[in-house]
Amino acid sequence: MADSAPLLQLHQVSKVYRNGTVALQDANLAIAPGEFVSLLGASGCGKSTVLRMIAGLGRPSTGSLWWDDPSHQGDLAFVFQEAALMPWATVLDNVGLPLKLKGYPPRQIRAIAQEAIALVGLQGSELTYPRQLSGGMRMRVSIARALITDPRLMLMDEPFGALDEMTRSRLNADLLQLWREKQWTVLFVTHNIYEAVYLSQRVVIMAPQPGRIHGEITIDAPYPRLEPFRTSPEFSQYCRAIAEQLAIADAI
Amino acid sequence: MNPLKTLRSRYQSWLSPEVLAPMIVGLLSLTAWELLVRITGLPPFLLPGPLLVLQTLITEWGSLWPALLITLKITVIAFLLAATSGLLIAVLFVQSRWIERSFFPYAVILQTTPIVAIAPLIIMWLRNNTFAALVVCAWIVAFFPIISNTTLGLHSVDHHLNNLFQLYGASRWQTLIYLRLPSALPYFLGGLKISGGLSLIGAVVAEFVAGTGGARSGIAYQILMSSYNLQIPRMFAALLLTTLSGVGIFVGLTALSNALLKHWHDSAIRHEN
Numbered sequence: 237m238a239d240s241a242p243l244l245q246l247h248q249v250s251k252v253y254r255n256g257t258v259a260l261q262d263a264n265l266a267i268a269p270g271e272f273v274s275l276l277g278a279s280g281c282g283k284s285t286v287l288r289m290i291a292g293l294g295r296p297s298t299g300s301l302w303w304d305d306p307s308h309q310g311d312l313a314f315v316f317q318e319a320a321l322m323p324w325a326t327v328l329d330n331v332g333l334p335l336k337l338k339g340y341p342p343r344q345i346r347a348i349a350q351e352a353i354a355l356v357g358l359q360g361s362e363l364t365y366p367r368q369l370s371g372g373m374r375m376r377v378s379i380a381r382a383l384i385t386d387p388r389l390m391l392m393d394e395p396f397g398a399l400d401e402m403t404r405s406r407l408n409a410d411l412l413q414l415w416r417e418k419q420w421t422v423l424f425v426t427h428n429i430y431e432a433v434y435l436s437q438r439v440v441i442m443a444p445q446p447g448r449i450h451g452e453i454t455i456d457a458p459y460p461r462l463e464p465f466r467t468s469p470e471f472s473q474y475c476r477a478i479a480e481q482l483a484i485a486d487a488i
Numbered sequence: 489m490n491p492l493k494t495l496r497s498r499y500q501s502w503l504s505p506e507v508l509a510p511m512i513v514g515l516l517s518l519t520a521w522e523l524l525v526r527i528t529g530l531p532p533f534l535l536p537g538p539l540l541v542l543q544t545l546i547t548e549w550g551s552l553w554p555a556l557l558i559t560l561k562i563t564v565i566a567f568l569l570a571a572t573s574g575l576l577i578a579v580l581f582v583q584s585r586w587i588e589r590s591f592f593p594y595a596v597i598l599q600t601t602p603i604v605a606i607a608p609l610i611i612m613w614l615r616n617n618t619f620a621a622l623v624v625c626a627w628i629v630a631f632f633p634i635i636s637n638t639t640l641g642l643h644s645v646d647h648h649l650n651n652l653f654q655l656y657g658a659s660r661w662q663t664l665i666y667l668r669l670p671s672a673l674p675y676f677l678g679g680l681k682i683s684g685g686l687s688l689i690g691a692v693v694a695e696f697v698a699g700t701g702g703a704r705s706g707i708a709y710q711i712l713m714s715s716y717n718l719q720i721p722r723m724f725a726a727l728l729l730t731t732l733s734g735v736g737i738f739v740g741l742t743a744l745s746n747a748l749l750k751h752w753h754d755s756a757i758r759h760e761n
Contacts, residue, residue, distance in 0.1 A: 293651050314655055320648035323752040324670045336666070337656045365751045385656075 241304055242266040243389060243421050244290065249299035251285050251447075258446035259285040262299070265440065265449065267423060269304075269388070272415060274424045274432040274439045276478065278486070282447020283425045287314075287391050290423065312389040313382035317397050319374035321366040321381075327353060328362040331380045338385075352380040355414065372403035379411070383418065390415075390422045396431065405466075408434055416459060429482075433474045434466060441478065443485035450485035453478055536721040545725035552710060552722075556729050559691050559706030562619065563737070566626030567687040571680060573627075574634025581635070582642040582668065583660075592639075599632035603690060607697035618703045622694045629690030634679035641675025642668045674753050677745040684737040692730060 244267045251260040260282035267273055275283040288294050290301065291314050313334075321330045329336075332349040340348075353362055356376040366374055375395060382390060396404045408431060415422055426432050432439045436455055443450040455474055457465060465471055518538045524530075525537035532540055545552070577595070581588040607625050614621035645668055653663050695708035703709075707726050714723035749756035 288651075291651075291655055293654060312655075314652065316648045316651075318648060320646065320652060322649060322667070322670065324673070333652075333666070334656045337653065337658045337662055367752060367757075 240268050242302075243269045243271075243304050245302040246286070246290075247300050247302060249286075249289065249296045249301065251282070251289065251294070252297045260289075261446040261448045263449050267389075267421060269421055270419055272412075272422045272424065272435060272437050274426055274436040275442055276426055276429065276432045276439050277442030277450075277482070278427060278444055280447065281442040281444040283442050284393055285447060287393050287423065287425055290389075291391055311385075311387055312391060313385060313387035315375075315378050315382050315390070315392040315395045317394040319366070319371075319378040321374060321377055323366050326363050326365060327358065327369075327377050330366065330377055331384055333381060334385045348384055349380075352384045353377075355383065356380045357410070370403075371399050372407060375399065375407060376410075379414075383414065383420075386418075388421060390420045392422065392424045394425050394427065397426070397428075404428075404431065409463075411435070412459065412461060429475050429478050430466070433471060433478065434461060439478060441481045441485055451481055453481065533718045533720045536724055540721050541724040541728060544721040545728065548722050548725055552707065552726055552729060555705075555710045555726070556707045556733065559688075559695065559708060559730070560733060562622045562626055562691040562695075562706060563687045563733075566623045566630055566690060567684060569623070569627045570630035570634055570683050570687060574631045574679065574683070575638055575676065577631075577635050578638035578642055578672075579664065579669075581639050588639070595632060595635055598628060601628075603629050603693055604697060607694050608701065611694070611698050611701060611703065618698055618705060622691060622698060622705060625694030625697075626687050626690030629693070630683040630687040633682040633686065634676065637675045637679030637682075638672050641672030644675070645671045674745075674749055674755060677741075677748065681738065681741045681745065684741045685734055688730070688734050688737060 246263050246265040249260060249263045250258070252258050263282070263286060265286070275286060277283050285294075289296055291312060322333070325333075328346065328349050331352055332345040335345045335348060336342075350359075350362065353359060356379050358373060358376050358380065361369065361373070366377065369377065378395070396407050399407065411422075412435060414420075422435075424432075424435060433455055438452055438454050440452045441450045442448065453474065457470060457474075522537045522539055525535060536544070577591075581592065603625055606628075610624050611618065611621040614624065649667060649671075650663075653667055658666070691706070692708040695705045696712055698705055699709040699712040707730055711723050711726045711730070714720070714726060746756045
């Protein structure tokens with residue numbers, strides 16, 4: 237994958253907030269189409285800042301973003317840590333929102349939304365309200381909403397951070413399956429080493445104060461990654477290597 | 489749910505402590521009041537007993553009921569005006585910080601000016617149309633909670649949802665209709681509950697002021713006249729009608745609020761712990 241032209245490149249990107257905080261310093265990153273990349277680091281290392289700038293929610297102070305196809309720049313979806321659902325709307329209406337904002341006819345929205353809901357395993361919950369759902373189910377709704385526009389790039393900001401370990405593992409597995417089916421490019425922010433290793437092809441390690449990219453580790457395990465992978469010696473080696481890198485990054 | 493169960497649960501809700509407790513308190517106080525009046529032999533023009541008030545209400549129904557209808561008409565029109573104007577002004581406020589900064593203080597000034605003081609002026613300006621003057625007075629009292637609450641609500645949009653709308657290129661209009669207004673609904677309804685009662689109070693105060701100037705109007709005018717004529721039981725009867733109307737307005741608006749928010753807002757959902 238590394239040989240294909242990158243979908244997106246960050247070139248010497250920095251972000252300084254008005255109060256002088258350096259959220260991100262000289263970040264360089266290239267993401268190839270179809271890749272699954274994780275940004276891993278402690279809080280305050282600028283990983284969310286990277287995601288938000290790619291999403292166009294805030295501009296870099298210096299440096300630049302390069303897209304392979306500038307006209308498709310907006311063709312992305314964002315999944316937040318909180319499911320960020322509209323509490324007054326049903327699952328169906330929440331999932332259909334992006335298409336509604338793009339002006340699709342209601343009947344078409346309904347059909348596509350139902351498909352997306354089935355894809356995340358929530359068929360039958362179309363007419364329930366978010367507060368009737370568990371945390372994991374809400375996150376599934378959020379993912380259904382993200383995938384409804386068939387995005388090229390999926391930006392995920394600690395989407396499973398607030399979930400219990402069992403729910404998180406299940407959602408991890410389901411996300412990988414969707415990724416392989418849909419051939420998205422995913423940029424995934426997390427502070428959980430195991431999650432990053434299990435999901436990603438590449439783990440980008442970030443360091444705080446000022447936020448910066450410290451280095452990266454390629455996870456060379458084949459997909460599909462099934463449950464036994466999580467307990468394999470290979471898996472723990474990757475985790476150890478990353479933990480060491482994180483410790484070094486923190487010490488500098 | 490089967491109909492029998494619904495009926496039973498409704499029956500049970502009438503017998504719930506929430507309903508029973510205040511009813512018992514009310515009955516006991518009324519009995520004490522009646523006993524006090526009977527035992528001390530207080531003359532009715534000082535304090536009529538509850539039974540006398542009830543009796544007067546029935547005998548005076550023919551003159552009090554039409555008067556109440558007039559007041560309620562003023563109240564309802566003022567309330568509807570307050571609700572629409574409050575909502576529109578709040579929407580205007582959140583379109584630009586500058587509009588809000590420039591005009592909000594004047595809304596506050598209008599609110600804090602005592603209505604008793606400016607009512608005579610408004611009644612004089614609109615002296616050909618007392619009804620309109622009374623509506624204006626009640627509106628001034630009622631519109632501020634709606635502006636203030638709704639503005640707050642329109643500003644309290646979930647940060648992530650706001651970003652999401654931005655990400656999908658939502659227009660200003662779409663953001664208002666699909667995000668800001670629904671987010672503000674609980675606040676707007678809270679404003680309505682306050683304004684409902686205030687509309688009635690505004691109407692009553694304005695009627696008092698107009699009444700001292702000789703203009704005939706609704707139930708408050710009847711209260712005023714009864715007290716001038718020392719018909720104190722009749723005054724109490726009119727007062728009772730006013731109070732009951734106020735309670736009715738509040739109960740109605742609470743029911744509306746619960747019906748609109750039942751699926752999603754904490755205020756309308758019963759939690760079992």
